[in-house]
Amino acid sequence: MTRVVPRLPLFMLVVVCSLVSVVRADDSVLGEQRIRLAIERSLALLEQTSATTADMRTCFTCHGQAQPVIAFVEARRRGFHASPVNIRRQVQHTYAHLKRGQKQYAEAKGQGGQVDTAGYALWTLEAGDLQPDAVTDAVIGYLLKKQDETGYWPASSNRPPSEASQFTTTYLALRPDCVCWR
DSSP: OOOOOOHHHHHHHHHHHHHHHHHHHHHHHHHHHHHHHHHHHHHHHHHHHHHHHHHHOSSOOIIIIIHHHHHHHHHHHTTOOOOHHHHHHHHHHHHHHHHHTHHHHHTTOOOTTHHHHHHHHHHHHHHTTOOOOHHHHHHHHHHHHHOOTTSSOOOOOOBTTTBOOHHHHHHHHHGGGOTTTO
16 A cells, blocks of 8 residues: 655645755854854953053063954954054064063073963064064074974973963974064
8 A cells, every 4th residue: 555645744844844944044144143243242352351451561461462463363354353553552562572571582581481472472473464673583593592402392381271381382482483474
């Protein structure tokens, strides 16, 4: 005996499946809108935090300048708003910190945070389109002198995720020598 499938339920199944795909498309759009809103809110918080950090501290911080600037620059590449004034301010703050330590870098002493600070600071300057000069050359010279006998650069602290391993420190030391900046 052949089973006959009533046409109305089959038709309803096709309609429901079609609606599900439409709803999924709408969910995708809503999901993208939610993601975009979350990114915009996060950027606003980073803007405020980085500006406050620069107001309250004369020294450069990886979490207060470097990571926000890197995030701002990437966000701008992807069509989000990030204040060019704040980016420039963070880059200048970073440069001023390195300039104050230029002699220490030239003497292979560095500054607090050692290789991690030097690497994050150079990454900040690169992201902010600052051109290399005598200050950045002193920092790069310091990085070249700090490589240990194993070929790595030693971590100076254990503050995950920004400072925690030879891998991270070595990456930060090697990164400024990228052809696109030098």
